[in-house]
Amino acid sequence: MGSILQAYPSIQFSIKISGGSSMAYHIAEKQPLRIVGIRIPMVEDTEENLRAVPDFWKSTVQGNQLWKIYRLSNQEPGGILELVYYLKRRPL
Known part of the structure; x- marks a missing residue:
């Protein structure tokens, strides 16, 4: 008796696409x-890859390898792209 109660309506989520x-x-x-590049192995541990x-x-920049690749970029689209991926191999 004498207590104040509060009621909340049910929560509703809606997504509109x-x-x-x-x-x-x-x-x-x-x-x-022609695609040319330098690769390094990636591992399953994302944190290790981020390092x-x-x-x-x-x-790559300090060793001038980047500039060698850049000189090979003589057609459209020009420039250098970075591609990072890890392909998890299935056990045999």
């Missing part, structure tokens, strides 16, 4: 392109 707009595109035939990748880039 609406469509976007159409994009104009075309398929074009391009000349073959290894910056060290890899630092040594």
Whole structure:
């Protein structure tokens, strides 16, 4: 008696996904392109990879390997891309 009670309505979540707009595109035939690069092995431990990748880039820049690759980039799209992936191998 004499206590104030509070009631809350049930929590409701709603997600609304609406469509976007159409994009104009075309398929074009391009000349073959050459992909060159340097790789290092990645491991299943993401934390270890996060430590290894910056060290890899630092040594690549200091060792002039990056500039050798950059000189090979003589067609579109120009520039350098970084690709990091780990492919988990299935046991035999």
